Amino acid sequence: MINDTSAPNAFAALVWPHRHAADFTASRASYITDRVRTLALALAILLPLWIPVDYLLLSFPDFVVLAGLRLGMAGLALLLYFLSPSRGGRLAGAWGRLALLMLIPFSLYVAARLQLGPADGDMLYGYAFFPVLVAAMLAVFPLTLLEGVLVGFPLLMGYAVVEGVFGAPAEPHWLGMLWLLALIVAIGVWTQLSQLRMLLDLSWRATRDPLTGALNQRSLAERLQAEHARWERYGRPLSVLAVELRSLDTVFRQHGADIANRLVAEVTEAVDRALRPTDLIGRWDDNTLIAVLPETEEAAARQLAARVREVSELASIRLSAGVTVRGEQRVAVAVPVAQENLTAFMARVVLTSGAGKAASTSAA
Structure with a gap:
């Protein structure tokens, strides 16, 4: 059916995913899935490359655990790449693949915090950037405001809980990191909306009859x-x-x-x-x-x-x-x-x- 909120300048289409026309929703699902596959392949290649650095810096028991986790997460990312459809798919499936992609680096961060503990905070530099990586990755997806908040807010709360429970909550540096993470999430959400606005405009011009608003x-x-x-x-x-x-x-x-x-x-x-x-x-x-x-x-x-x-x-x-x-x-x-x-x-x-x-x- 004709959906006026798919037209340019429709604020509701930037906020609520259900206000998009069915054809645009299908295209956006494919777009999200394509970018999930690209980032999953990048993670599958890059995650194991840090293993030699961990070998030089960590104790052998810590190295074995974290190296195994890196290889396991790289394998999961590779599986996500091959099992995600190259074309088509539903929006719910694209959301699920995006959530799994975000969990891969954040899970590595949580595992490193649990394994190394607050006493080995200096050794976390190979893992401490993972929450920032997750926040930055969100910026490449054309998500609505609701979707961006539903992904970004749990990331912030998850980081706060992990640092508060397993880190050193008495030290102020993690609060500064939380503030930085919040800024990156906010910038990421703004970038998501800019991408979505551009895609809505392009989709409307490419798929709609200008006189009636129906499909061309x-x-x-x-x-x-x-x-x-x-x-x-x-x-x-x-x-x-x-x-x-x-x-x-x-x-x-x-x-x-x-x-x-x-x-x-x-x-x-x-x-x-x-x-x-x-x-x-x-x-x-x-x-x-x-x-x-x-x-x-x-x-x-x-x-x-x-x-x-x-x-x-x-x-x-x-x-x-x-x-x-x-x-x-x-x-x-x-x-x-x-x-x-x-x-x-x-x-x-x-x-x-x-x-x-x-x-x-x-x-x-």
Whole structure:
């Protein structure tokens, strides 16, 4: 469905992840996962490189424990790299992978603090920077304000608890470190929001029809391709509505392009209100809207088509001369059939939308 908060300058989209459109959420999940994979691979390579330094500086029992932990965490990071999907995935999965990535360096810090204890604080320099590393890593992800706080606040509280319980709470240096960590988290959250704002802007320009705010043809085709592939692979129900604005050409000739464009926007908004939150709507061409209905059998799609036709014909533009211009729409339902590829299916969808008729105008 159309989600106005995905448009540029929408503050709510920077705060709440659920205010994003479904297509942007899927893209952001892939973006987060890609960066998790990159950082996981970097950790898998870099963590073992410090082992020779620990060998020179630490006692042998401490070295054995921490070297084993470094190798184990490097292996976990490598596993995270290979098990994370290179494309696609859900946002909840991306959150989980991000949380696991953050836990790897912080767990090493906690283990070093437990193993070395407060008396060996000088030996922690190979591990003391890990909380700062975690805070800095957050800056590379396009997270909302809520997500940034939910990740950054536990990091600060975790550091305070570890230092207060296992460190030297009477010494003031860890409070300075906590303050520095809070500043880095704040800068990281600001950077996250800047990235998210840029991605929202780019996504809106790349995927939306500027007149209606619905998906443009390219983005709609990509989403339909994904749903069609899911239908082919798993046999999940799929239906498509084709809404043809039959009177648009006549409205254009009688009232001009501005009124015709306003009517298209009004009809699109009316159709969108009739759809369900899981449905997608896009503008296929000047006169045709396409709604993709995942998990919808043909009978349910026909019931929805009747409601769409009813509400779309109520959309109108009131002119200054006291004339109301209404559109006349035709709504067709199509479902894929066996052995039919996506190209043939879409050709059938567009053909079933029918030809245009005259405009419908009425005096107020």
